[in-house]
Amino acid sequence: MEFMSNGNLDKWLYKGEDEELCSGLYLTLLQRLNIAIDVASAMDYLHHDCDPPVVHCDLKPGNVLLDDDMVAHVADFGLARFLSQNYSSSGNGSSTIGLKGSIGYIAPEYGMGGKASTSGDVYSYGILVLEMFIAKKPTNEMFKE
Numbered sequence: 001m002e003f004m005s006n007g008n009l010d011k012w013l014y015k016g017e018d019e020e021l022c023s024g025l026y027l028t029l030l031q032r033l034n035i036a037i038d039v040a041s042a043m044d045y046l047h048h049d050c051d052p053p054v055v056h057c058d059l060k061p062g063n064v065l066l067d068d069d070m071v072a073h074v075a076d077f078g079l080a081r082f083l084s085q086n087y088s089s090s091g092n093g094s095s096t097i098g099l100k101g102s103i104g105y106i107a108p109e110y111g112m113g114g115k116a117s118t119s120g121d122v123y124s125y126g127i128l129v130l131e132m133f134i135a136k137k138p139t140n141e142m143f144k145e
Contacts (some may be wrong), residue, residue, distance in 0.1 A: 001073070042072075052083050055121055061132075
């Protein structure tokens with residue numbers, strides 16, 4: 001993979017402890033939309049154009065890298081799963097053995113023993129898009145209720 005000079009999306013959404021390090025980083029509405037489209041395109045490729053389909057299982061801003069032109073690239077396939085041969089459009093897929101992810105981004109059914117599926121990635125994508133536009137992490141106090 002090529003060097004992603006603009007780092008990860010998380011860096012652009014939140015200021016770090018060192019204010020100078022992140023000063024001046026700002027995403028316009030158009031950039032946010034383009035990043036959302038780039039990530040959706042990547043997930044569409046993984047789910048529909050790979051054989052067997054690939055489920056990322058850890059989609060979050062820290063795993064979205066931005067190149068020189070602010071084009072988003074999905075990274076960190078350490079938790080990714082290949083869906084089994086008997087995968088169907090109903091969302092059945094790989095086993096739940098060792099299923100992990102990041103708190104706030106994993107689909108609720110994973111916590112109840114659900115199998116890895118493309119639907120789980122779609123859930124994570126929805127959380128990521130919401131986070132991009134409201135600049136609040138899914139673990140923020142405002143989401144407790």
